Amino acid sequence: MVFALSAVLAGCGGNGGAKTGNAGGTDTANTGGRGGSGGDKLSGKVTFLTxxxxxxxxEYDEYVKRFNEKYPDIKIEFEASQTDYNQQAKVRMASGELPDLMFVPDIPNSDLPKYFAPLDDIQFSSELTFKDFKSYEGKLYGITTGNSTSGIVYNKKVFADAGITETPKTWDEFLAACEKIKQNGVIPLASNFKDKWPLGNWVFDMPRIIENNKGFPNERINMDAPFSMDNGYGKAMMLLKTLADKGYLEKDINSTNWEQSKKDIASGKMGMYFLGNWVINQVIGVGAESDNIGFFPLPYDNSGELRAALSPDFFYAVNKNSKNLEATKTFLKWMIEESGYEDFAGFISPLKGRESKLTQLAEFQATGVELQEGEPDDPKVIEISNKAQIDLPAIAQEFVLAKDPQTVLDKWNKAWAKAKKDLGY
Structure with missing residues (x-):
């Protein structure tokens, strides 16, 4: 049974934002929304599982007020996912009870047309990023909510109090900074180890960055033993294990609290996160001064070269069987073009060329870091991973806690090889 919290929001007033033009002068049922004049003729109810x-x-209240200034007859209902979003979305897909607007769960791109409507008919003010990630047979089914890069989000006062005057450029410098912070009575890095999902950047982003190969995760299709101490996966997990073994993470890594950790970073009880830039505004939102929060690339080795992953976040998708398809596409277009969600969430805009308002991103880019774009997951790799029950953050948990981490890699290499063989790859 799925539990969801619903909040129906409606209203008018506020700033309507920039105008979006009529997409080619065609009927809005095909364009995903008029802009400017005629918007008030659209009506219907849009449910959004968020x-x-x-x-x-x-913030959603404010969004709807501004949206309803332009489209007063479209009612927006938010359903809040109270459990694992990916799992909840899959349950609803299986039951055929999808909302009008949602995020694409972890499914093969070949399944996208079964559930979602093509979005190519929505015209935006500039080109979308990551258009190929949720496309199938030349049609677009998912639009990124925003883009993220991973790095060290840090409390500047914690650094200053520990005598750290420059952000680390090498792994040894990073460890030295952690030691200074620890000696000053502050937890160096909040991992939220128990919650598992915050470990994602260590195992999804860092392996391809270490390998300097955006296609590295997909190259597993040609490997019977993709997890090695000598490749990106083993090296990335060893970075995390080193921090744990040296006592630079929470005192009890099996008892962490995500919401509390944001407050602890803001107050200076903890020094850093290794997460995407999306978390910056969340830390500021719980009490940190914006100018006290900084952002720099994690130096994963001692070469002095800095690389970081550029990745999309969740992808918006529209239920192909929505009774309010036109209204839903209109709201989706407004969310991308006018809501300002990417700035609130700390994302890089889904639209190419739109500059971020986050000063922390400017600091990050000023280091000369090379941003490496990802590529879509190979459906065969997804299939093998699912059959082998590969859960990379969970594997990282096992690896860090193991006395002999090689045994963890051996275990999952065996599962991978069997699934690969069983599927005939």
């Missing part, structure tokens, strides 16, 4: 429970009753 993972941002923290925005319901707050």
């Amino acid at each position: 993972n941002r429970t923290d925005m319901i009753g707050k």
Whole structure:
């Protein structure tokens, strides 16, 4: 049974934002929304299943007020996912009870047309990023909510109090900074180890960055033993294990609290996160001064070269069987073009060329870091991973806690090889 919290928001007033033009002068049922004049003729109810429970009753209220200034007869209802979003979405897909607007769960791109409507008919003010990630047979089914790069989000006062005057450029410098912070009575890095999902950057982004190969995760299709101490996966997990073994993570890594950790970073009880830039505004939102929060690339080795992953976040998708398809596409277009969600969430805009308002991103880029774009997951790799029950953050947990981490890699290499063989790859 799926439990969801719903908040129905409607209203008018506020700033309508920039105008979006009529897409080629065609009927809005095909364009995903008029802009400017005629918007008030659109009507219907749009339900949106969101993972941002923290925005319901707050920022989403303001969004709907501004949206309803332009489209007063479209009613927006937010359903907040109270459980694992990916799993909840799959349950609803299986039951045929999809909302109008949602995020694409972890499914093969070949399944996208079964559930979602093509979005190519929506015209935006500039080109979309990552258009090929959720496309199938030349049609677009998912639009990124925003893009993220991973790095060290840090409390500047914690650094200053520990005598750290420059952000680390090498792994040894990073470890030295952690030691200074620890000696000053502050937890150096909040990992939220127990929650598992915050470990994602260590195992999804860092392996391809270490390998300097954006296609590295997909190259597993040609490997019977993809997890090695000598490749990106083993090296990335060893970075995390080193931090744990040296006592640079939470005192009890099996008892962490995500919401509390944001407050602890803001107050200076903890020094750093290794997460995407999306978390910056969340830390500021719980009390940190913006100019006290910084952002720099994680130096994963001692070469002095800095690389970081550029990746899309969740992808918006529209239920192909929505009774309010036109209204839903209109709201989706407004969310991308006018809501300002990417700035609130700390993302890089889905639209190419739109500059971020986050000063922390400017600091990050000033280091000369090379941003490496990812590429879509190979469906065969997804299939093998699912059959082998590969859960990379969970594997990282096992690896860090193991006395002999090689045995963990051996275990999952065996599972991978069997699944690969069983599937005939």
